[in-house]
Structures are given as structure tokens and as C-alpha cells.
Amino acid sequence: MLIGKKLCVLISLLVNVLLLSKYGVYGNEHVLPLAADKIVLVTGGSSGIGRGAAEYLVQSCAAEVHIVARAAQQLQTVKDALQGLNTSCQHKTKVFVHPTDLSNVSQVNELFETTLADVPIDFAVLCAGITGFLGNLIDTPDEIFRNVHDAVNNNFYATALALRGVLRIMAEQESGSIVVISSDNGVSSSPGGSFYGASKAALINLVKSVAVEVAGYGIRVNGIAPGLINTPITWNQARYPALQPYQCLSEENTTLTADYTCDEPECVCPNLSREDYYNIEPISEIVASWPIQRIGEPRDIATMIMFLLDERLSSFITGQIISIDGGLTAEP
Template sequence: MDIRPVVLITGALTGIGRATAIAFAREKVRVVVSGRRVEEGRQLADELRALGTEAQFVQSDVRFEDDIRELIDRTVAQFGRLDIAVNAAGTEGEWSPVTEQTPERYAAVFDTNVLGTLLAMKHELRVMAPQGSGSIVNISSTMGSRGAAGASLYVASKHAVEGLTKSAALEAAAFGVRVNAVAPGPVETAMLNRLTTTNERKAALVAGLPLKRAGTPEELAEAIVFVASSRASFMTGEILRVNGGKTAS
């Protein structure tokens, strides 16, 4: 019987999610990666297999419960269990003042960041609770604990992710399942480039960090792997902030 842990990652095709999939593959665990783009997903699964682990891609969109249900069911059908889930699917939405926000923009952000996280945990816990074990890591943000002008919907969604994380942790503890979140600061991803729009603006943002640089997806992946692992076995309901000192003062 194969006793290697089974890891599921949503939002695995880019940025932090992709780096996390690679980090877990190097640990030689079994990995299921999920996202909306089929070709990129298959290529990532091939890359993970080349690192010497079992890997599978399942197309899914976290905004839809049927997709999430099928994702979890296919994971269990393939590997027999689910030990770790990283809910990395997210979007920054369209940033603008509160007075310019619309119900459509709200839905575009909250359906992915909040509803997607909720549905993922619902079905992950459906499997983990009967097992009596498991670890879930949600992805928040520095903005999950503070405000940011022009980013009201994204900020609110990440506050919600942290609230969901803490509430789910209290419920899941009775079943031996841990639920935590990792909250990145500025990280060198396509999302950061979209948000800052120019090299000058990105440089100004990074200059405000105590460490004077943006993080890398790989650094965030290492933090996620740690929080998910048995090395953090007494941690649940916590938000690990990995942001170059941004929230130190």
C-alpha cells in the first residue's frame, strides 16, 4: 500500500500555486493539480512527474460546486485519500474606488476568492473528517489584515478568507484536521505586475518593505509546505504572514 501523502492544489497553474505544486513534488508526495486551462494543467502534471512523483491534472473552476465535488471525488478515486489541500485559486479583480464598484465586480472577486475557498473546504473536509486527519492551507494576503485604498473588494475578500479559515479550524479540530492560511506580501508574480502596472511603481512598492525586495513564489511555497506538514502539527486556525516585514509595524 502506498503511504505517501496525497496533496491537492487549486489555482495550481501559475504563481504561488504552481511553485507549491513543484515544491510538493520534490517531497515525492502524490500531487493533484487543478485549474481552468487544460493544456497548461497537463504540461504541469508532466513536469511534476518528471520530478519523480505521481501527478494528475483535473480541470475545475472553484466558483462552481459541481466542479469542486468532481475534483475531490476524482482525487479520492485515483489515490484513495486526501491528506493535504492548498486552496490557492484567487483573483485580484478590478481595483478602483469604492464609489466605482459594482455588483458584477463584487461577484467576480468574491465568487473565486471567498465562495471558491468555502466550497473547496466543504468538500475537502467531506473526505478528511471521516479519515480523522488532514491539513488545509488557504491563501490570504497581507491585505487580509489591513486596508488598501482602491482595493476594497480584494481586501474584503481576503479578510473573509481569514475568517473562514479560523471558523473552519474550530470545526475541523474535532476530527483531527488542521486549517491554516498563509498570507503573502508582494511576490514576483504576474498578479503583482498587473497591480503595479509599471516597473517604477513596483520598485516603489518594494522599497517600502523592510527587506527591500519582493518575495519569490518559491519562498511562499516553502512556507505553505511547512504549514501543511506534520512539522506544524500543533498549528491550526493561524495566519502565517510571509511578507518581508510589511506588517511588522
């Protein structure tokens, strides 16, 4: 009964966020949109959940959206795509891109101490992450433990560095709201993906601990634990079990292939079609067993991100992790 009530509350919140994003608070069109005049930082914004969040923020009339990721060329493509999205806003959102390896301390310090030093960040969405090695720990080769581009370094360490940079800016302002993207694999056990699951579980503890540390500065920190979402990182998980370098999808045929690989830690591969997706094992079986039998979309995550960011909607919420997974974690 308690789980059912929690689900009803979450569904109600999501419906409210969708209505609010269109009509303003309580249907009043004169109330500012959710991100109006806000300056927002999005890490991992070149694809997947991060890009979906950036799109939603632009459509919600943010003043500035700063996107951070490794791939400079892909960032420019995203910037070009976002420029014309907020046609219904009173002003045009300024989109900035910052090619940065967030696992590199020097680059992160340069980003926050120089590039963004005078940027008063109101909101931050920390999405950067990778799948990394998928396989049982007993079979994990030595190379994975030495690979600085794998999940633990990129998902936890890099996010912690970015979070520190954002917190230092927000602490001076004595205000701010941050959403960190973890994973359902960090909420429950992750057989065959222990490195990935452990890195995401570490983020959950980081969110809860830091939220308490910075509450006195007027900063709220929350997290989201997505299930399977329609993003490149999900398609790469579909080729389980995996080895380095990461196996990607055929650009020409949009099918899984062992011939097309990506050595970059942020391995963004051409997507399968939705029809092909449901034929991939074991994902098709997983989706069929969920209460809501579909894969999630980046927008499903973006609406909750907006709810958690906005002070008008969630000012009494901090240190919380919200699972968005089609009801998977609600099952006994």
C-alpha cells in the same frame, strides 16, 4: 520587542524548513522527506504560488499531487514540467490535473464526489484566486457587482467550496492538514482594492472558524498572508487602476500594454522581467520602503506551506495566519 521576537521565530522556522527539506528531520538523512508518500491537492496550481507549492511538493517526494485550475492547456504544461522534478526520491511522484471551475458548484461536487471520491487526501493547499477589479468603491460600476468572475466569488466562495470538499474527505480519515492562501490585503486595509481585500479578509475568518470546527476530526487548518510575490497576479496588479477585462502584459515585448487583454477570470499573463518590475510605479516605491527590500518568490511561500502541512513540525498549530511579506506588517 514582541514583534521582533515573532520575526526571529518565523525566520528560524523558515531556516529549519529549508534544512529539513534537504537533510530530513534534525539532519538525519534516513528520515522521510517532508511530503514523502503523501497525497496532496493543490488548487490554483497552474501558476504563481500554487505552482510553486506543487513543484516543492514533488521535490519533497509526495506520492501524488493533484492540481486543480480552470485552464486545461496550462495544467497540462505544468504537469509535463513537474514530472521529472523528484529525481532524488525513491519513487516518482504521480501528477494528476483536474480542469475545474471552483466557483461552479456542480463542477466542484463532481470533482470531490466522483473524481477524487476514493483519493485519501493527506494535505491540501488552496491557492486559487484572482485580483479582480481594482479601484475605489465609489467608482465601481454596476457590472462589477454582477460579475460572477470577480474577486469575491473566486477568492472566497470558490475556496470555501473546495475547502468543504477536502474537509469531507479528511473527516472520514480523521486526519489531514490544510493551508489556505489569503493575502496581506486581507490583514490590513486595502484602499483601491476593497473587493480584493474583503475577499481575502473573509478567507482569514474562514480559516480561523473552520480550524475550530474540525479540530476534533484531527484536521488542522492554517493560512498564509503573502505580500507582493513574483507571480502573474502581481504583474496584473501593477497596472493599477484596472478595469474589466483584465489588462495583461505584452507577450512580445514583456511590457504593460492596453492592447493585450484577457477575459478569463484566471488571467495569467506573460511576466515582466525582474528588471522591468522594479521600474513599475507604485510597486518600486513600495519595495523600497520594506524592511527586506525585494519582492517575494513563490518558494518563500512554499517553504512555509510545507512547515504548516507537516505533522512532525507543526502538530500544535491550527487556525493561524502567517504573514510573509518582507516585514511589511511588522512595521508600526
